[in-house]
Amino acid sequence: MRRVISVLLENEAGALSRVAGLFSARGYNIEGLSVAPTDDADVSRMTIVTWGDDAIIEQIIKQLRKLIEVIKVTDLSEGAHIEREMVLLKVQAESGEERAEVQRIADIYRSRIIDVTDASFTLEVTGDSRKVQSLLELFEPSQVVEVVRTGTTAVGRGARGM
């Protein structure tokens, strides 16, 4: 089962590689990982998207907690939460018809065109992974120049923090 795990950890050199190393050393799946400092510059927050049965997820969480620099681990998928991912998508569009189509799609997906040339558009789209994926599928592979995804980041619903 797919899980979204949030990790608060010391913002120190090596901490990220400890987490990445844990996943590779123990053969855990990793679909996505995003990390950045929080409002406290000494603390980073990492969002890990992984999958596995309950026993494996339990082990992943325990092993993460065992890392000395990890402060807190929460499985967001246990409760209501919101996931977001941003993608920067550069597509070719030269003919008038193509350019109109790209702009229509951008509109439907409430995305912004953040760069434009006479042969291309770059779109910025935010949403959960499904939305991002469905947008990407609308374009022919030959039309796509670059896809840049941030990976999923997530937050629990409600008034309380992690």
Add this chain to the structure above:
Amino acid sequence: MKLTGAEIVVRCLQEEGVDTVFGYPGGAVLHIYDAFFKQDRVRHVLVRHEQGAIHAAEGYAQATGKVGVGLVTSGPGATNAVTGLATAHMDSVPMVVISGQVPTAMIGNDAFQEADTVGITRPCTKHNFLVKDVRELAETIKKAFYLAASGRPGPVLVDIPKDISADECEFEYPEDVHIRSYNPTIKGHSGQIKKAVELMRQAERPIFYTGGGVVLGDAAEELTQLVRKFQFPITNTLMGLGAYPGNDEQFVGMLGMHGTYEANMAITHCDLLIAVGARFDDRVTGKIERFAPNAKIIHVDIDPASISKNVEVDVPIVGHVQSVLEEMNQAADKIGTGDAGRLTPWWDQIQDWRGRNCLKYDRDSGLIKPQFVLEKLHEITGGNAIVTSDVGQHQMWAAQFYNFKRPRQWLNSGGLGTMGYGFPAALGAQMAYPDAQVACITGEGSIQMNIQELSTAKQYRLPVKVVNLNNGYLGMVRQWQELFYESRYAESYVDALPDFVALAESYGHVGLRTDKPGDVEGLLREAFSTDRLVFMDFVTDPQENVYPMVPAGAGLDEMVLV
């Protein structure tokens, strides 16, 4: 007063009460060695290979319960230490290893003797540090000792660039240290403890299964009390031997791949398994589906990640084994241990299994049987020696036949299975206890993996007794090849062995050799009557196998017996 980083390192070790450091000098640690030279409170033991230093520090730590300390230089010094670190990591041995590093400005430039030591050692240490500012050095070393010894213990590495060991700052050693993200649970959940004791009161076919955690947690006394109080049978893992007296009636021997028939059968048929400081390792469980299939399982461990990792447990208790066992003792005193008569059929069954005499061997052989040597070793040392072993058949025989009576008496590499561990570990133990009898049980394969330490033993006059069970083969490999590869002995015959007697003598030690069973006792007596290192080369039966044996992937009750 301002001190250099090197002086700070030495002062920190003094503050931590370290009396012995095992190491090997080199360019990046020259400042630190210079600081060592100028003091005499911390003794430095010069080994002949960095792997030997780390194993010696491990032996020292395992024998004493104190944190073992190693000191190595950058690059190859650190990479040679890796096997020792991984060994200590698997067996949760508290260690602090200090490594030199190239100067800060040169890190990442492929400098001479540069290696990414924190990168390389990250997966084989409990934690590690690269010190980038001399003002952080003292606190980092304090943290290293704290992390190494607390919670589930383990090795911690501190990498110190050469310029940091030359830089100066005011020295103040922190009284204690707080790491906000690290708070090991000591006290077990009292509700869970009560629940566990209730199950114990009612169990009809219970067994204790205890591991290295009881030794590490200094909980042998609490364990022994509890086991005797309940009158349950108890089995130990390889790492847990000695935590319960090996000659006690309630002890059914080691369990697992080379465990006794009675221990493995009792595990298979028990209705309550009380696991303490053990981690359900694959060499212990055999085929997991067949491991204690009808039992409720109580698991006490300080590491939450050990619980329900391999086997789903019913009553998990996270906490320090000493504290949890003490609380269990108290609860049992309060609510009682149940009707003792209920255990009679279970003990009858166990006696029946014991009658199988699974450790028997041919006592009339004209060749030296390794088991016989170990029985004699036990007899001649009164069962009191500190025994280290390497890895292989001799390790299993030592575990089966020495009957350890106290914790920290049996030192071996259980988790990683590191050949080459035994001899340097014996040196470390002998350093800690100069007057103790220390025996290293080894084979002609393992001993050659760190034989250069005979030179260290000479320098420090360490009277370790080496018991070399020399069957000419990498015995455990040969055994598997005989049983599972139709006797195709691929590279398991050790040709061109040295003359071990002459070799020992060339290092200034005593060498003895025999291939006659009748000479075994006399030779052992001679060895233990001198205060010199004696290398005993016993030429043993090359065909002897370790039994019982649970083939890989089989259930514990599917043992091969002699």
